[in-house]
Amino acid sequence: MKVIIIGGGPVSCLAAIRLRTRGHEVRVYERGMNPLSTRPGRGNSFNLTLTERGLRSLPLALRDSVYRAGVELPQRVIHHKDGSLTYQPYGVTTGQHLLSIPRNSLHRLLLAEAKAAGAQFYFDHECFGADPRNATAQFVSCGKVIVETADLLIGCDGANSTVRHEISRRGGRLDIRQFFIPHGYVELTMPPDDRGLHSLLHALRDPMVPESSSHGLHVWPREDFMLLAQPNRDQTYTATLFMPLRSDIQGQPSIEMLRGSAGVVHFFEKHLPDSLAFLPELDTAFFAGRASALRTIACDPFHHGRTVLLGDAAHTLVPFYGQGINCSFEDVQVLMSSLEQADDRGGAIDDVPSVLARFTQERSEPVKAITELSLANLRELSAHTDSKEFHARNRLELKLHARYPELFAPLYHLVAFSELPYHLAVDRYTWHRRMLDELCWQHDLATDEEVIIRLFVEQAKYGRHQPKSAQELIVAVREELVR
Structure with missing residues (x-):
């Protein structure tokens, strides 16, 4: 079976790996440049948190590689307003933890594995049209138009999905809902300490508190806003300030009100004083990139004809439950299970439309539930954890x-x-x-x-x-x- 995947991100790469394992021909089209041939950067994207739900979708050897690139987080570390700390374990066994990994690190690992598995990648190819019923897609690259037809077309092209738009435009009865939440985010980096080690871990270690010797997801909950920090393998922390982009209430903190270096430093001194020692370049780093908005996108169904949506193209979640990548990887797992069952019956190609219908039926209710949970967890993280x-x-x-x-x-x-x-x-x-x-x-x-x-x-x-x-x-x- 020939499969075309639109979008070349982590979820696309995992889908390509799993499809190649079953011997399908896979072609992946991505409008951006090949990340393996460019210098890695953090970009404006907070760390991903993989849990057992998402990790079980990875082949075992790949799972080991992902663990080597990430940091296990068995707990939250709550930084209260009075400067005290509370350690809140995620589970009751050592195996119950989050795996924090920068998105670009995960992406590069999955891309290399997908290429090694035999998937063909075409970068600098922008999809501008598709026929979802017949699994046909049109691309432009270097001024040339390319048309490709397959047995299955997978739209894995993110929140601004062209494939989703084409399904809606070409007869798919697609219910699409999008809304922005008041909060946005600014990403910062906490550098290693003077010894080149994880600064928070070593500065907060207390011999009388065994939990302080382990990594955690650091949370500074402050009701209307919060600061998070997640450790990386390079001894840095990815820190993310979540707060309303603007405020209609006088005196309510917002990113819009943080103008100028002095204003940012004063804000942190007032509300997050114990984080300042770990952000030595705060006054300049805060304005190095633009603040990003956060939104939820939900659609139903996830398919039309021979075309299916996976990941953010089907469901864009706010990040407050840390399940975005896990939910997307689970999409791949469910789709592959459905295709494998059709393969075993000897009719995967002819059965594609009904396979995709079963996929939508199986994923619709779970996706609705995690969308609501992700929105609700903002309140828990920013207020209740204190x-x-x-x-x-x-x-x-x-x-x-x-x-x-x-x-x-x-x-x-x-x-x-x-x-x-x-x-x-x-x-x-x-x-x-x-x-x-x-x-x-x-x-x-x-x-x-x-x-x-x-x-x-x-x-x-x-x-x-x-x-x-x-x-x-x-x-x-x-x-x-x-x-």
């Missing part, structure tokens, strides 16, 4: 999961470390959260944590209609704890 109640509840959920993993898992665990589709993960956690909310409302979490855990287990095991009254059950649990 709350003592939030950390107490988080510890309760982790303890409950560690003791009774078959009965309860925190939402982040279900999203990042399980194979449960996103929407089913949300449904499962929502039911359990309501039970915990009721128990935490009835009891003091500070003193009755064990009571809450035991009551939850009773309810989760046997349902809400207990043979005993609620008060009798509470007394029985208390008596058992005393024994």
Whole structure:
């Protein structure tokens, strides 16, 4: 089967690798230059955070290479307003972590692997038209027009997808929704310390706090805005300031109000003073690049005829749950599973339209769920992570999961470390959260944590209609704890 992929980013490269593994002919067209022949740069793109959900889509050898290029993050490190630190683990085992990796590093690894697998890449080829029903695409390169036809056309050309536009223009009943959120971002770099080491890790290390010896995703939550910092293999940190681009409320911080070097430094001195020592060139670096806007794009269905959309072309997520690349890699996994099933039946080429219809059916609800979660998590990261109640509840959920993993898992665990589709993960956690909310409302979490855990287990095991009254059950649990 001949496959044309429009766009040459990380998701396109992974799709090319997986397709070549099945022996399909793959041609990838990208309007930009070959990143393997140009000097790598950070660009204006924050680090990607891979989790188990996305990593399982990679071949094992490639997964090892990606780990060597990234940094494992087992926890969040919360920098509170008063200068204190809180360490919040992502999971309950050492295998439950994020893998932080610069986008360009991941891209170059995947591109090299796709080329080695036999995929043909055509750079400096801009797609300006497509016939989605017949998997035909038109390109312009060096003043010449090229027309290509395949058995399957994959639109993997990002948020401003030409292929998505062509599906809509040529008869696809495509429901497309786009909206910008108030927040944008500015990317900064925290250089290595005087010894050439990770500055935050070594400056904050405390012999009395074992967690301080491990890397983490550093978060400075400040309600309307936040600063993040993720470590890189070159001993730097990619730091990203997320805040409203402009403010309609007097006194509300916004990127627009940060004018001039003195204004930026004053802002950090007032709100993020403990970060200044790690940003020695803040006054000039802040204005080195333009602030970028953030938006969500959602469409449905993801296919038309012999054409399908993957990754940001199908669903552009805001980055606050760190699942953008994982969701996109999962797209590739689901599509490949569908194609492999058709291959095994001996009819992949003839079956392409129905395969793509099944792909849309399988991905639609999960994508809607992670889109909403990504938007909602902005509030949690920027405000709730600075709350003592939030950390107490988080510890309760982790303890409950560690003791009774078959009965309860925190939402982040279900999203990042399980194979449960996103929407089913949300449904499962929502039911359990309501039970915990009721128990935490009835009891003091500070003193009755064990009571809450035991009551939850009773309810989760046997349902809400207990043979005993609620008060009798509470007394029985208390008596058992005393024994």
